[in-house]
Amino acid sequence: MAFVVPAEIGHAPYAAPVLEYMAKSFDRVHVVAVKEKLFPELSEDCWLLYAEGYGGSCDEYRFTAIDRFTFSPTLPRDGAAVTVEEWKQWNCRLRPFLLKAAARELYSRAARSASAVRLGDVARVGIGYVTGANEFFHLRPSQAERLGIDHRLLHPAVRNGKSLSGGCVDADRVSSWMAADDPVLLLRLTQDAELPAPVRRYLDSKPGREARETYKCRNRKPWYSVPDVTVPDGFLSYMSGGGPTLVSNKAGCVCTNSVHAVHLAKGMTMPRLMRLWAEPTTSLSCELEGHPLGGGMLKIEPREAARVVLAETASHSDADRTTLDEAVVTMKRWRHYV
Numbered sequence: 001m002a003f004v005v006p007a008e009i010g011h012a013p014y015a016a017p018v019l020e021y022m023a024k025s026f027d028r029v030h031v032v033a034v035k036e037k038l039f040p041e042l043s044e045d046c047w048l049l050y051a052e053g054y055g056g057s058c059d060e061y062r063f064t065a066i067d068r069f070t071f072s073p074t075l076p077r078d079g080a081a082v083t084v085e086e087w088k089q090w091n092c093r094l095r096p097f098l099l100k101a102a103a104r105e106l107y108s109r110a111a112r113s114a115s116a117v118r119l120g121d122v123a124r125v126g127i128g129y130v131t132g133a134n135e136f137f138h139l140r141p142s143q144a145e146r147l148g149i150d151h152r153l154l155h156p157a158v159r160n161g162k163s164l165s166g167g168c169v170d171a172d173r174v175s176s177w178m179a180a181d182d183p184v185l186l187l188r189l190t191q192d193a194e195l196p197a198p199v200r201r202y203l204d205s206k207p208g209r210e211a212r213e214t215y216k217c218r219n220r221k222p223w224y225s226v227p228d229v230t231v232p233d234g235f236l237s238y239m240s241g242g243g244p245t246l247v248s249n250k251a252g253c254v255c256t257n258s259v260h261a262v263h264l265a266k267g268m269t270m271p272r273l274m275r276l277w278a279e280p281t282t283s284l285s286c287e288l289e290g291h292p293l294g295g296g297m298l299k300i301e302p303r304e305a306a307r308v309v310l311a312e313t314a315s316h317s318d319a320d321r322t323t324l325d326e327a328v329v330t331m332k333r334w335r336h337y338v
Contacts, residue, residue, distance in 0.1 A: 001052075004038065007045035009094070011291045016092035019061065023084050027053025029061050030075055031094060035334055036068035043294035045336075050075060059084050063097050091307070096288050098334055103327035106320055107288070110281045110311040120306025122268040125236060127302060128255035129228045131186075132216025134159075136207050137226060138183040148198035154185040155229070158255040161237035161245065167274065169235065170250040186254060191225045229254050232261035234270050239299050241337050243328075244286050246277045260302060276310040280324035285309040287328060292335035 009015045010033060022029045032048035039046065048069075064079030082097055090096045096104055110116060119125065131137040139147075144154055156174045163169065163177075177184045189199070202208060203224055217223040231252050237245040238260050246262070248270040255261050264270065276282060285308045290300035300308075313321060 001054075002048065002050045004046050005049045007033070007047050007292070009047055009049060010098075011093045011095045013092075019087070019092070019094075020084075022049075022051050023059070023061065024057050025054060026051040027056035027058055029058060030079075031061055031063050032076060032079075033063070033065040033094070033098060033334075034069045035066070037336075038069055045292070045294075061087060061094070063094055065098050091289075093288070095291075095331075095334075099327050099330060103284075103323050103330075106323055107281065107284055107309075107327070110313065110316075111285075111309045113311055116281075116309055116311035118306060119308040119310060122265050122310070123233075123273065124263040124265070125260050125302045125305040126263075127257040128158075128259060128261050129226050129230075130216055130257050131226050132214045132220075133211035134256065135183070136211035137187050139185045139187060140181045140183045141178050141185065142181050143183075144185055147202050149187070149202065150196060150198075153188060153193075153196075153199065155188045156251065156253045157184050157186040158235055158253050158259055159184060160256075160258045161239060164235055164237050164245045164247045164259065166247070168248040168250045169253055174251045174253065186226070186229070187224075188229055188254075189222075189225050191222060193225070230261060230263070233264045234262040234273070236260040236262050236300075236305060238301070238305075239293060239297050241296055241298070242332075243283055243298065244290070244300050244305070246274055248274065260300075260305060273310070276312070279311065279313050280321055280328065281309060281311040281313050283328045284324055284331070287331035296332075296335060296337035298335060298337070 009018070009031065019029070028051065030050040032050070034047055037045060060081045060083045062079050063082050064076040066076065080097055082094065087094065138157065138159065139149070139154065144151070156177070158164070158169060166173070189195070195203070211217055212223045220227065231254055232249055234246060234248045235255055236259065264273070286300060287298065289304045289307045290298045291304070293299040313324070
């Protein structure tokens, strides 16, 4: 049998049972990765999946990566043999095999080195809070002043990845948001908070009555108390073009679920983590652990971020660093980032 399949066959968790079943049911399984879009008008990348010898089994996948698809009456003869065990060692993903063997080996050695750690070993990465009604719960400074809401009930918030630049979110950055009158002040009310009259009036306003009817708000008590609001040590973008951005939280801001909150474990500091984040091994790990979202974007979920390898590469030769840099470029080209 043969199928045109989404390119998610190469990385999605739900693709793993499919490939595992194929290896247990066919004598031969061949996946052809196609870089150039098969359907240019769609955002979805597509690969080819071929299997023969139903009723048998195999212990390896044939994997071929090609730049563009052209008709052929036969399957490509070139490609790599990826054993099922090797596939499992790469977290049940075929995307790493888009790289040259030398790059994979270099990355594997770095990941196995005594000094290497996973991000999940030194930090907890999770989504930010969910308000259920962002426009209602995030106020502009001028709006808060007009309503007479006490500044002690408002907390500056990072609302999207565009705010993550320059290495940190500090007091100057927050001041610039305030000067621009951006809606970045979260109305932060605890469950047992005594509500001042201005706050009660705002909650009972027309926008407040509309907000309390949204799904998230009507399913929590009290509806106006946003849960899971924390002040993390840093922020991590979860959708990016060039690669995930990590910044420190010097201003003590909170964040919505449009970015990831990073809470450090004991023994790790943000300066050290950011130095490791800038290493080429880390950049490649983000490409391998994250996944393409279309339009050149790379998305990294909390569980994927936790697997990102942090490794010093100061001891690597120039040739090794070049190999890592070229591997990052290869992965970016396959997700169409220019």
